[in-house]
Amino acid sequence: MAVFYRLRWSDCPPFGPDNAWSALWGGTRSDDGSRTECLTCDGTGQLDGRPCPDRDCDEGWIDCVAGYSCCASAEELIAYFNSRGEPAADDTVVVFEGRQMGTGFDGEPTAVPERIVETLAWADFVSRSK
Numbered sequence: 316m317a318v319f320y321r322l323r324w325s326d327c328p329p330f331g332p333d334n335a336w337s338a339l340w341g342g343t344r345s346d347d348g349s350r351t352e353c354l355t356c357d358g359t360g361q362l363d364g365r366p367c368p369d370r371d372c373d374e375g376w377i378d379c380v381a382g383y384s385c386c387a388s389a390e391e392l393i394a395y396f397n398s399r400g401e402p403a404a405d406d407t408v409v410v411f412e413g414r415q416m417g418t419g420f421d422g423e424p425t426a427v428p429e430r431i432v433e434t435l436a437w438a439d440f441v442s443r444s445k
Protein backbone atom coordinates (compact mmCIF):
# COMPACT_ATOMS: atom_id res chain seq x y z
CA MET A 316 0.00 0.00 0.00
CA ALA A 317 1.28 3.42 -0.84
CA VAL A 318 0.19 6.99 -0.18
CA PHE A 319 -1.08 9.10 -3.08
CA TYR A 320 -2.18 12.69 -3.57
CA ARG A 321 -5.06 13.75 -5.73
CA LEU A 322 -6.85 16.97 -6.46
CA ARG A 323 -10.61 16.76 -6.19
CA TRP A 324 -12.65 19.42 -7.94
CA SER A 325 -15.79 20.51 -6.14
CA ASP A 326 -18.01 19.16 -8.95
CA CYS A 327 -16.49 15.65 -9.03
CA PRO A 328 -18.46 12.54 -8.04
CA PRO A 329 -17.85 11.31 -4.47
CA PHE A 330 -14.34 10.07 -3.85
CA GLY A 331 -14.10 6.30 -3.55
CA PRO A 332 -13.23 3.02 -5.26
CA ASP A 333 -16.48 2.97 -7.27
CA ASN A 334 -15.63 6.22 -9.00
CA ALA A 335 -11.94 5.52 -9.38
CA TRP A 336 -11.58 5.94 -13.12
CA SER A 337 -9.18 8.24 -14.88
CA ALA A 338 -10.55 10.03 -17.87
CA LEU A 339 -8.84 12.00 -20.57
CA TRP A 340 -8.89 15.71 -19.88
CA GLY A 341 -11.84 17.35 -21.53
CA GLY A 342 -13.54 14.13 -22.59
CA THR A 343 -17.24 13.44 -22.23
CA ARG A 344 -17.79 10.59 -19.78
CA SER A 345 -20.08 7.62 -20.31
CA ASP A 346 -22.86 7.14 -17.75
CA ASP A 347 -20.83 4.75 -15.60
CA GLY A 348 -17.68 6.84 -15.90
CA SER A 349 -15.58 4.01 -17.27
CA ARG A 350 -15.22 5.42 -20.79
CA THR A 351 -14.85 8.78 -22.48
CA GLU A 352 -15.79 9.93 -25.92
CA CYS A 353 -12.85 9.85 -28.31
CA LEU A 354 -11.59 13.38 -29.00
CA THR A 355 -10.08 12.40 -32.33
CA CYS A 356 -13.40 11.45 -33.92
CA ASP A 357 -15.81 13.24 -31.51
CA GLY A 358 -17.28 9.92 -30.44
CA THR A 359 -18.41 8.92 -33.93
CA GLY A 360 -15.80 6.18 -34.49
CA GLN A 361 -15.02 7.66 -37.91
CA LEU A 362 -12.83 10.39 -39.28
CA ASP A 363 -13.24 11.66 -42.84
CA GLY A 364 -15.29 8.59 -43.76
CA ARG A 365 -12.70 6.12 -42.44
CA PRO A 366 -12.39 4.26 -39.14
CA CYS A 367 -10.94 6.44 -36.40
CA PRO A 368 -7.11 6.27 -36.45
CA ASP A 369 -6.80 6.47 -32.65
CA ARG A 370 -5.66 3.02 -31.60
CA ASP A 371 -7.43 3.27 -28.24
CA CYS A 372 -10.72 4.20 -29.91
CA ASP A 373 -13.48 1.61 -29.84
CA GLU A 374 -16.29 2.91 -32.06
CA GLY A 375 -15.92 6.40 -30.65
CA TRP A 376 -15.21 5.44 -27.03
CA ILE A 377 -11.95 5.16 -25.18
CA ASP A 378 -11.67 3.05 -22.04
CA CYS A 379 -10.65 4.95 -18.96
CA VAL A 380 -7.72 3.74 -16.92
CA ALA A 381 -8.69 1.96 -13.70
CA GLY A 382 -7.80 4.00 -10.65
CA TYR A 383 -7.64 7.70 -9.97
CA SER A 384 -4.94 9.58 -11.69
CA CYS A 385 -2.81 10.92 -8.86
CA CYS A 386 0.68 11.77 -7.70
CA ALA A 387 3.05 9.90 -5.41
CA SER A 388 4.18 12.98 -3.52
CA ALA A 389 2.95 16.44 -2.58
CA GLU A 390 5.74 18.03 -4.62
CA GLU A 391 4.66 16.15 -7.75
CA LEU A 392 1.04 17.18 -7.36
CA ILE A 393 1.96 20.84 -6.99
CA ALA A 394 4.36 20.69 -9.93
CA TYR A 395 1.69 18.99 -12.05
CA PHE A 396 -0.81 21.76 -11.44
CA ASN A 397 1.78 24.49 -11.77
CA SER A 398 2.09 23.38 -15.37
CA ARG A 399 -1.68 22.95 -15.87
CA GLY A 400 -2.96 26.05 -14.17
CA GLU A 401 -3.68 26.51 -10.49
CA PRO A 402 -6.78 24.94 -8.96
CA ALA A 403 -9.19 27.18 -7.07
CA ALA A 404 -8.20 27.79 -3.46
CA ASP A 405 -11.18 25.80 -2.18
CA ASP A 406 -10.64 22.76 -4.40
CA THR A 407 -9.67 19.83 -2.23
CA VAL A 408 -6.60 17.65 -2.06
CA VAL A 409 -7.28 14.06 -1.01
CA VAL A 410 -4.38 12.18 0.56
CA PHE A 411 -5.14 8.47 0.46
CA GLU A 412 -3.69 5.02 0.83
CA GLY A 413 -4.35 2.74 -2.08
CA ARG A 414 -3.14 0.32 -4.68
CA GLN A 415 -1.52 1.49 -7.87
CA MET A 416 -3.30 -0.05 -10.85
CA GLY A 417 -1.35 1.36 -13.72
CA THR A 418 -0.12 4.50 -15.39
CA GLY A 419 -2.28 7.35 -16.60
CA PHE A 420 -2.32 9.33 -19.82
CA ASP A 421 0.36 11.73 -18.58
CA GLY A 422 2.61 9.06 -17.08
CA GLU A 423 1.23 9.60 -13.59
CA PRO A 424 0.25 6.70 -11.30
CA THR A 425 -3.38 5.62 -11.24
CA ALA A 426 -4.54 4.17 -7.94
CA VAL A 427 -7.68 2.82 -6.31
CA PRO A 428 -8.14 4.30 -2.84
CA GLU A 429 -8.54 2.05 0.20
CA ARG A 430 -8.32 4.58 3.00
CA ILE A 431 -8.48 8.35 2.99
CA VAL A 432 -5.72 9.76 5.16
CA GLU A 433 -6.90 13.37 5.03
CA THR A 434 -8.55 15.94 2.84
CA LEU A 435 -7.62 19.59 2.87
CA ALA A 436 -8.09 22.71 0.81
CA TRP A 437 -5.65 23.29 -2.04
CA ALA A 438 -4.44 26.56 -0.52
CA ASP A 439 -3.70 24.86 2.81
CA PHE A 440 -2.00 21.98 1.07
CA VAL A 441 0.28 24.29 -0.88
CA SER A 442 1.20 26.46 2.10
CA ARG A 443 1.91 23.37 4.21
CA SER A 444 4.10 21.86 1.50
CA LYS A 445 6.32 24.90 1.09
Ligand SMILES: [Zn+2]
Nearest residue numbers: 353356367372
Ligand atom coordinates in the same frame (compact mmCIF):
# COMPACT_ATOMS: atom_id res chain seq x y z
ZN1 LIG B 1 -12.05 7.83 -32.22
